[in-house]
Amino acid sequence: MNSKIVRSSMLLIVWTLLCVSSVLYAQNYDILLKGGHLIDPKNKINEKMDVAISQGKIIRVASNIPPTSAKKVIDVSGLYVAPGLIDIHVHVFAGTNKEQLTMDGPNSLPPDGFTLKNGVTTVVDAGSSGWRSFPLFKKNIIDQSITRVLAFLNIVGDGMGTNEQDSTDMSPRMAARFAEYYKDYIVGFKVAHYNGLQSIPVDSAVMAGKLSNRPVMIDWRGLPPSNSLENLLMKHLRPGDILTHMYHAGKRSPSSPFYKEALVDQNGKVKQYVFDAQNRGVIFDLGHGGNGFVYSQAIPALKQGLYPNSISSDLHSGNMNAGMKDMNNIISKFLNMGMPLYDIILKSTWNPAQYIKRVELGHLSVGSEADIAVLSLKKGDFGYIDAHGFVMKGAQKLETELTIRAGKVVWDLNGRGAMNLE
Numbered sequence: 001m002n003s004k005i006v007r008s009s010m011l012l013i014v015w016t017l018l019c020v021s022s023v024l025y026a027q028n029y030d031i032l033l034k035g036g037h038l039i040d041p042k043n044k045i046n047e048k049m050d051v052a053i054s055q056g057k058i059i060r061v062a063s064n065i066p067p068t069s070a071k072k073v074i075d076v077s078g079l080y081v082a083p084g085l086i087d088i089h090v091h092v093f094a095g096t097n098k099e100q101l102t103m104d105g106p107n108s109l110p111p112d113g114f115t116l117k118n119g120v121t122t123v124v125d126a127g128s129s130g131w132r133s134f135p136l137f138k139k140n141i142i143d144q145s146i147t148r149v150l151a152f153l154n155i156v157g158d159g160m161g162t163n164e165q166d167s168t169d170m171s172p173r174m175a176a177r178f179a180e181y182y183k184d185y186i187v188g189f190k191v192a193h194y195n196g197l198q199s200i201p202v203d204s205a206v207m208a209g210k211l212s213n214r215p216v217m218i219d220w221r222g223l224p225p226s227n228s229l230e231n232l233l234m235k236h237l238r239p240g241d242i243l244t245h246m247y248h249a250g251k252r253s254p255s256s257p258f259y260k261e262a263l264v265d266q267n268g269k270v271k272q273y274v275f276d277a278q279n280r281g282v283i284f285d286l287g288h289g290g291n292g293f294v295y296s297q298a299i300p301a302l303k304q305g306l307y308p309n310s311i312s313s314d315l316h317s318g319n320m321n322a323g324m325k326d327m328n329n330i331i332s333k334f335l336n337m338g339m340p341l342y343d344i345i346l347k348s349t350w351n352p353a354q355y356i357k358r359v360e361l362g363h364l365s366v367g368s369e370a371d372i373a374v375l376s377l378k379k380g381d382f383g384y385i386d387a388h389g390f391v392m393k394g395a396q397k398l399e400t401e402l403t404i405r406a407g408k409v410v411w412d413l414n415g416r417g418a419m420n421l422e
Contacts, residue, residue, distance in 0.1 A: 032070035035077035041346035042363035056407030083349040084121025084371030089312035093128035103161035111147040119373025119400040127154035127190025131178035152190035155205040170204040176211035187356040192219035217242040229261040239281025245292035289314030323385040336394030374402035
């Protein structure tokens, strides 16, 4: 056979294959986020990257994905693309029982109204329910929410209701048993609001943690001389256990019946045992809340190198319109206090995912569920209020432009993911 004919035939075959592959490749993705600056600390990405999504999963992350490969292209040029934020301290067991307040009561809030517009795709309820009330929480809230809702189970069987002082209702075995039964939802155990010897609920929760290989989150009450924060951090908590409200102001007088020891002393110095505890693996969580974050603690602590391991809101009805407001407001505070945006995203995504042992979350690896926050960085004159009403001025503000949960656009501030009028 003539060699020219052979070459021509081969070129024709190659051309045909290229055309076929091009057709097959066209519109292979459901959504393409194009032109954004990707911050994905788990994968050590901090640069301009496109993200392709199909069937609710991350399919491709690359520097220049052709727009013809997607059914919908969303231009996110000039914006930051990050994994969906993970807030590991919220109260979302919303209900109408006024006596119970946080457990199936009005002090908790329905998650979807406060999460998605802030780029938060996963929350962990911090002890609103106990093993006895968790099935109702799952039925009424978890199963009904777009937001992924997980839980720290209160060591008190009823949860954060009317029996929090009842040490006889603190059953490590029942808590651990329910955590195993609801293993897809319960990530650990919570201690809060106990007015007696802190080792009673703490040691019960730690025992539940040991029985089920889960961490414990502590909201420390203080009340010396019987309680010691140093003993709590160094002797009772394990590496991987979590102290929340780390920048709480505390009470200055040990004679106060509600004395709570602060991490920064009256001279503005972080106590050495706090660093020692963090170095041995105790996790320090922000837990802003209504009284868990004050500048008089946060600013000197940050200057001395005491950073939060995770950033959380402690969302409840008492702080949503106060100093806390929402996760965007919180992370903007840290941005204006000098923390790099990369580190803020780390402490709001991949770090908390590891602490709750849900390593499938908090990143945008190929194959992972497409939970994504698209953030804009505003420049201007802004004010940020702490839990005691003090104001810090700042020139930067983060705002959620777009939120994607399991591959679907669930928050779209300016219609970037919507259809344009022709």
